[in-house]
Amino acid sequence: MSLIECKNLSLGYDGHEIAKNLNLSVNSGDYLCIVGENGSGKTTFMKTLLGLNPLISGEIKFGDGLKRSEIGYLPQQTAVQRDFPASVFEIVISGFCGSMGLKPFYSKAQKAQAQINIEKMGISHIKDRCYRELSGGQQQRVLLARALCATKKLILLDEPVSGLDSNATAEMYSIVKRLNSEDNITVIMISHDISAAVSYATHILHIGASCFFGTKEDYIKNQNTTSLEVAENE
Amino acid sequence: MSESLNQLYTYLQFPFVRYALIVGVLIAFCSSLLGVTLVLKRFSFIGDGLSHVAFGAMAVAGVVGLTNDMPLVLFITTISAILLLRTGTNAKIKGDAAVAMISVGALAVGYLLMNVFSKSSNVSGDVCTTLFGSTSILTLNKTKVWLCVVLSVIVVAVFIIFYNKIFALTFDENFARATGTRVSAYNLMIAVIIASVIVLAMNLVGSLLISALVIFPALSSMRVFKTFKSVTVCSAIVSVFCALSGILISIIISTPVGSTIVLVDILVFFGFWLVGNFKVRSAK
Ligand SMILES: Nc1ncnc2c1ncn2[C@@H]1O[C@H](COP(=O)(O)OP(=O)(O)OP(=O)(O)O)[C@@H](O)[C@H]1O
Ligand SMILES: [Mg+2]
Numbered sequence: 001m002s003l004i005e006c007k008n009l010s011l012g013y014d015g016h017e018i019a020k021n022l023n024l025s026v027n028s029g030d031y032l033c034i035v036g037e038n039g040s041g042k043t044t045f046m047k048t049l050l051g052l053n054p055l056i057s058g059e060i061k062f063g064d065g066l067k068r069s070e071i072g073y074l075p076q077q078t079a080v081q082r083d084f085p086a087s088v089f090e091i092v093i094s095g096f097c098g099s100m101g102l103k104p105f106y107s108k109a110q111k112a113q114a115q116i117n118i119e120k121m122g123i124s125h126i127k128d129r130c131y132r133e134l135s136g137g138q139q140q141r142v143l144l145a146r147a148l149c150a151t152k153k154l155i156l157l158d159e160p161v162s163g164l165d166s167n168a169t170a171e172m173y174s175i176v177k178r179l180n181s182e183d184n185i186t187v188i189m190i191s192h193d194i195s196a197a198v199s200y201a202t203h204i205l206h207i208g209a210s211c212f213f214g215t216k217e218d219y220i221k222n223q224n225t226t227s228l229e230v231a232e233n234e
Numbered sequence: 235m236s237e238s239l240n241q242l243y244t245y246l247q248f249p250f251v252r253y254a255l256i257v258g259v260l261i262a263f264c265s266s267l268l269g270v271t272l273v274l275k276r277f278s279f280i281g282d283g284l285s286h287v288a289f290g291a292m293a294v295a296g297v298v299g300l301t302n303d304m305p306l307v308l309f310i311t312t313i314s315a316i317l318l319l320r321t322g323t324n325a326k327i328k329g330d331a332a333v334a335m336i337s338v339g340a341l342a343v344g345y346l347l348m349n350v351f352s353k354s355s356n357v358s359g360d361v362c363t364t365l366f367g368s369t370s371i372l373t374l375n376k377t378k379v380w381l382c383v384v385l386s387v388i389v390v391a392v393f394i395i396f397y398n399k400i401f402a403l404t405f406d407e408n409f410a411r412a413t414g415t416r417v418s419a420y421n422l423m424i425a426v427i428i429a430s431v432i433v434l435a436m437n438l439v440g441s442l443l444i445s446a447l448v449i450f451p452a453l454s455s456m457r458v459f460k461t462f463k464s465v466t467v468c469s470a471i472v473s474v475f476c477a478l479s480g481i482l483i484s485i486i487i488s489t490p491v492g493s494t495i496v497l498v499d500i501l502v503f504f505g506f507w508l509v510g511n512f513k514v515r516s517a518k
Binding site: 098129 | 274394395396397398399401402405406408409410411412413414415455456459460461462463464465
């Protein structure tokens with residue numbers, strides 16, 4: 001059984017449809033990239049998967065005993081107030097909150113893991129700084145470290161490299177790749193960087209006027225034929 | 235100096251002074267713990283809003299002809315607080331606007347009802363009661379003090395046990411929900427706690443003071459401290475200090491208790507504001 005299965009899914013807000021007829025299944029260990037134009041509904045799709053947004057019709061099934069508390073999430077935008085007092089460490093460790101159930105405090109192991117994730121993201125030097133005084137790219141890394149704390153099986157990333165410089169972007173991709181291959185965490189990532197998507201992902205979901213879901217190889221083939229058709233028409 | 239200390243010592247012999255100190259400090263402590271979350275969630279004015287709801291409820295009770303309006307008032311205010319707070323960040327109408335709507339609406343309806351079905355001629359007196367507390371903090375009896383102690387213990391225990399959840403929820407509710415935290419349940423729990431503290435405090439010390447106790451310590455500490463934990467700890471200390479010194483000062487120079495506490499809070503806020511500015515300057 002696959003980790004996530006979507007059948008005839010249609011997405012939108014307040015009954016207004018944005019994308020429809022999405023059919024896909026994500027297996028454990030997959031690396032799925034979601035591509036599409038601005039406003040095509042990629043974020044909406046991710047929020048629907050996460051249960052933050054009600055779906056209009058169709059169904060989403062979680063398999064393999066996947067629980068919400070085993071999912072990590074990096075939002076595209078976090079509306080944090082300008083004056084919110086919170087240190088980097090406090091935010092990163094709050095990623096464990098969902099998996100603690102009713103336990104009130106973080107364990108030693110969780111604190112150590114948070115520290116490891118902070119080091120992974122290269123932000124240990126700003127660990128005690130105030131989140132709201134960091135740059136956009138630094139904030140992005142903090143939120144990714146938090147997502148790493150939350151996940152055991154599946155991580156959803158909404159444009160993780162937006163706002164990162166080219167070094168950090170390459171680093172981010174290799175971190176995500178390693179999560180996928182070494183820690184065997186399933187990755188679902190939204191990206192505008194098609195070349196990176198094609199080189200790292202195993203599957204591609206294209207949301208737009210025409211939706212595509214399939215393996216990377218099929219996607220490349222499909223693209224080649226469509227661009228050939230375009231070339232022939234010209 | 236020793237003269238006023240002597241005088242203070244004499245006053246402390248009176249049980250009502252001790253009661254006032256205990257209740258004042260406890261309410262200040264609880265509301266400052268909750269204040270950080272309330273201010274960050276844009277619910278700073280919830281104390282004021284709820285007092286107007288209480289006023290409206292009193293009007294309704296008066297019209298219906300209830301002799302003991304307390305249970306109805308408590309019930310309606312608690313329900314409104316829960317309705318306001320329960321929805322969390324994803325509400326269509328957010329914090330301040332929702333509080334303003336409920337507060338103005340309840341005030342208008344209450345005043346209208348009182349005018350149309352006027353039984354008590356002392357409308358402005360009733361309004362005053364809701365603003366400054368129906369029982370003065372200096373006329374508390376033992377039962378009320380115990381009620382306050384029990385509630386405070388519960389509030390502090392819940393706050394400590396759920397501290398990490400409260401942080402996660404206040405910082406990023408959507409992330410918490412997406413990663414399996416039972417956000418609605420926690421929001422409801424926090425709402426119930428806040429509602430009971432505010433409703434109790436409103437009765438004991440009045441809504442004016444409770445608003446100040448929610449807002450000032452949190453804002454003061456946020457001038458200087460930058461982590462959630464330090465802000466919470468600091469605002470609890472600030473709040474207790476201000477309540478304690480406010481009550482003592484008001485006893486010694488016989489000024490109104492609530493206003494004196496608020497005044498001390500304002501002074502402390504200025505102090506923190508200066509320190510905060512100084513910190514920013516010297517960091518540059
Ligand atoms: N809260 C909302 N209420 C109503 N409509 C919304 C809401 N959020 C987004 N939309 C609409 O849904 C559509 C899809 O938005 P979405 O955020 O999913 O796009 P996206 O594919 O993630 O775009 P981008 O690449 O810019 O991130 C847009 O047309 C947008 O206007
Ligand atoms: Mg998006």
